[in-house]
Every structure is written in C-alpha cells, then in structure tokens.
Amino acid sequence: MGFLDRVTNKRAMLAQGLAATGAARALEALGGRRAAVFTYHRVAEPGEGNPYYDNVVSATPEGFRAQMAMVRDRFRVVGPEDLIDDHDDERPRAVVTFDDGYRDNFDAALPILDELGVPATFFIPTDHLERPRLPWWDHLAYIVKSSKLDRFEVERAPGDPRPIVVERADGDRSAAVMTLIRPVLTGEVADRDAFLQRLEAAARVDVDSPALGRELFMTWEHLRKLVDAGHTIGSHAHGHVALGSLDDRSARRELALSRTILEAAVKRPVRTVAYPYGWPGAVSDRTFRLASDVGYRIGFTSFEGIVRPGFDPLAVPRLNVGCGDTTAMLRSRAALWGAFGRSWL
Known part of the structure; x- marks a missing residue:
C-alpha cells in the first residue's frame, strides 16, 4: 500500500468516525445557511480497464449511487441559478455538477440521477463536441x-x-x-x-x-436528452483553456462563443459557466467580470469551499469529488467547511 492509499484510508476512517459518533450531524447544525456544490468529472471504473487518465474518474457507479442518496437525504438539491434566486434556507442546499461532458455522464450517471430524483448541471466545452478529440x-x-x-x-x-x-x-x-x-x-x-x-x-x-474522442464524450443529442430529462446544461468555455492566461478579447470569445453554440443546440438559455481548470491563475477577477459582461449569471470555480450568504455569484467555490472519496467523507467535508470554514478531509 502506497503513501497516498494510507492517507486516503485515514481520511475515510476519520469521516466514518464523525458520522458514527454523531459529530457530523452536530457540525451540520453549526453550519448555518450554506450550500455545497459538488464537482464530478467521470463516473466509471478506474484502473486496468480504463485506458485514459484515472484521476479524472470521480466515482464508480456504485459509489456515485451512494453519494447521490446521501446528497438527496442530507440536502435540498437545487439548480445552479437557485443559489441566487432561492432564499428558502430551511435545509442546506446542494448543487451537483459535472465538468467536461464525458459520455459516462449520460450512460452511467444519468440513470442514477433520474432514479433518485437528483437534478444535475453538465458543463460542456463546446469545441470538444464540434471537433471530437481526446483532451x-x-x-x-x-x-x-x-x-x-x-x-x-x-x-x-x-x-x-x-x-x-x-x-x-x-x-x-x-x-x-x-x-x-x-x-x-x-x-x-x-x-x-x-x-x-x-x-x-x-x-x-x-x-x-x-475516433477515440467521439467514443469518450457526449454528443449534441445526449445534451438535448439531458435537458428533456430536467437537467441543466452550462458552459465550460469553448476550447477548455485557462481563461486567465488569455487576453480580454480571447477570453471573452471563449465565453461568448460557447454560450451561443449551446443555446442554439439545446434551445434553452445558458446562463451558467464553470471555468476550465478554475483554480487561482486559471481564473481571476478579470475572468469573472468578462463572464458577467457576456451574460452569465453564475460562474463556478475550482476553489475549494462551500457557498455562504453574500457570496460572489461569478466566483462560486465547489467541493471536488475524487474516486477515493467515500460518502462519509463528502458529508463530513461539507460539514467541516460549514462549521469551521475549512476541512481536513
């Protein structure tokens, strides 16, 4: 067993302990008004059967089902724009998001989401659908x-x-x-x-x-079926480039072109964006301003954290889900962020 495996196991044991002792519930009660935005990429089996990058696999289908059951039971799951418009804070809210548009989002995740009644938002880099290829x-x-x-x-x-x-x-x-x-x-x-x-x-x-890209990613028809099933399509910019590395004109084009293409494809307004990569340097205050200028109401980063009152709707933090994360770890991470503004898991 490697060092990372040992660390992951310790984190899982700590999270399980928080749940078993009731500490997770107590932390949730301390959290106050909050919302957790969970970020997924792929729902698949990592390892020998996966010819691609294993770290992009967020959960196995079995793990994803358990996580979504927890999210449904512990949170009120809403759409991304509801973070701005919905002020009913009787229960903590959650938004489930997927980045990149992998085919298994449709094949593996969608049946679970629909079975459990959990709405999700899928952020699409439009150039990957227009010109399929491997990232x-x-x-x-x-x-x-x-x-x-x-x-x-x-x-x-x-x-x-x-x-x-x-x-x-x-x-x-x-x-x-x-x-x-x-x-x-x-x-x-x-x-x-x-x-x-x-x-x-x-x-x-x-x-x-x-050829491999066509097999690995969704098509326009998949996106239309997602919308028909009640889910939301958002932008992941056009070419999946770090917007913070571009000049204003190029970054604006990435944001605007993606929105235009998606609205034409799904026949719905597209007002949400998840910035590619999304960490500091890949995005900045300038990126958030440009996103607002081209018509986005809410933008999601890869900054770790949860959503609190007074948040910047163009710079929303999220909780990134990795394949080593158990259901208890996700619940405890959200609870720790709510109670202390940070997490050790």
Missing part, C-alpha cells in the same frame, strides 16, 4: 498505458537537454502518467500538441484522437 490529459494517459515499452524518454521541447524519463514500475502505469502530467500543468511544456506528437513517437503508439 490532452486523456491523450497523454492513453499513450503511456498503450505503450509496449517499459522505459522511454521524451523531450520537453526540441533541443531541451532535460528529457522526461518515463518508466513503468511492476506493470503500474499511474506513476508514469503523473511523470508527464506534472510538467504540462506547471507550464514546462509550452506546445502541448507538439509534445503529444513527440510522446507518441517516443512511446511508439499511434493515437486516433478524433
């Missing part, structure tokens, strides 16, 4: 997991004397994937498309990104 993180993981090589090297940039060494340890590719994910996220790799091409060559893997 860089899944493309990268697919290469590493598909390679027959146990070790290879790839240049960060042409001529860079510091190649990234990728090694498979005892058949496990997860550490090798993270070896490549980190330098991309930290900006050490400037041209991601060129880097992926070098990675394919080094790993000796050919990737049909458009």
Whole structure:
C-alpha cells in the first residue's frame, strides 16, 4: 500500500468516525445557511480497464449511487441559478455538477440521477463536441498505458537537454502518467500538441484522437436528452483553456462563443459557466467580470469551499469529488467547511 492509499484510508476512517459518533450531524447544525456544490468529472471504473487518465474518474457507479442518496437525504438539491434566486434556507442546499461532458455522464450517471430524483448541471466545452478529440490529459494517459515499452524518454521541447524519463514500475502505469502530467500543468511544456506528437513517437503508439474522442464524450443529442430529462446544461468555455492566461478579447470569445453554440443546440438559455481548470491563475477577477459582461449569471470555480450568504455569484467555490472519496467523507467535508470554514478531509 502506497503513501497516498494510507492517507486516503485515514481520511475515510476519520469521516466514518464523525458520522458514527454523531459529530457530523452536530457540525451540520453549526453550519448555518450554506450550500455545497459538488464537482464530478467521470463516473466509471478506474484502473486496468480504463485506458485514459484515472484521476479524472470521480466515482464508480456504485459509489456515485451512494453519494447521490446521501446528497438527496442530507440536502435540498437545487439548480445552479437557485443559489441566487432561492432564499428558502430551511435545509442546506446542494448543487451537483459535472465538468467536461464525458459520455459516462449520460450512460452511467444519468440513470442514477433520474432514479433518485437528483437534478444535475453538465458543463460542456463546446469545441470538444464540434471537433471530437481526446483532451490532452486523456491523450497523454492513453499513450503511456498503450505503450509496449517499459522505459522511454521524451523531450520537453526540441533541443531541451532535460528529457522526461518515463518508466513503468511492476506493470503500474499511474506513476508514469503523473511523470508527464506534472510538467504540462506547471507550464514546462509550452506546445502541448507538439509534445503529444513527440510522446507518441517516443512511446511508439499511434493515437486516433478524433475516433477515440467521439467514443469518450457526449454528443449534441445526449445534451438535448439531458435537458428533456430536467437537467441543466452550462458552459465550460469553448476550447477548455485557462481563461486567465488569455487576453480580454480571447477570453471573452471563449465565453461568448460557447454560450451561443449551446443555446442554439439545446434551445434553452445558458446562463451558467464553470471555468476550465478554475483554480487561482486559471481564473481571476478579470475572468469573472468578462463572464458577467457576456451574460452569465453564475460562474463556478475550482476553489475549494462551500457557498455562504453574500457570496460572489461569478466566483462560486465547489467541493471536488475524487474516486477515493467515500460518502462519509463528502458529508463530513461539507460539514467541516460549514462549521469551521475549512476541512481536513
């Protein structure tokens, strides 16, 4: 068992203890007026059967069912704009959100949501539906997991004397994937498309990104069926780029174009946005202002936290759900944020 597994187990045990002793209920009573926004990406089985990036899997179908039952029982589940318009605080509120538009949102999550009567909001990067392809993180993981090589090297940039060494340890590719994910996220790799091409060559893997993207993500027809079932479609900008890294004109276009395309596709107003990546630096006060300028009423970040009275509707915090999170951990995290303004889980 690795270090991260031990930490996750300790967190799960602590959360279970809070629930079993009644402490979680007491913390919830201390929380006052609040709302929790839960962020999911994929609902699937991680591991050997998943050829893509495992860290994007938020829950297994079994785990997701248990979490949604808890959310339904402990919260009043509302739509995103209800955070602004609905002031009935008899029960704490919750919003369930999905980022990126993965196909398993429709195939695996939707039946559970509808069975339990839980509405959700799906944030869509429109360029991924207009031009299906693998996003860089899944493309990268697919290469590493598909390679027959146990070790290879790839240049960060042409001529860079510091190649990234990728090694498979005892058949496990997860550490090798993270070896490549980190330098991309930290900006050490400037041209991601060129880097992926070098990675394919080094790993000796050919990737049909458009064909795989069509299988991995939802279609326009899926979105229309989600809306017909009573769920909400929101924007995840157009090209899934960090809006804070763009100039005003480019960021405005990302936000406005996505909204225009989605409204034409689903025949509904689109007034909600989840900013791609959504952490500090990927978004800023300028991003929030631009989102308001192009007509969004409420915007969701990846800032960790819950929603309290007086919140900025264009900078809403969320609780990101990971595959190691148990139902008790989600409940306890929301309760700790409500009571103390932070969480240790």
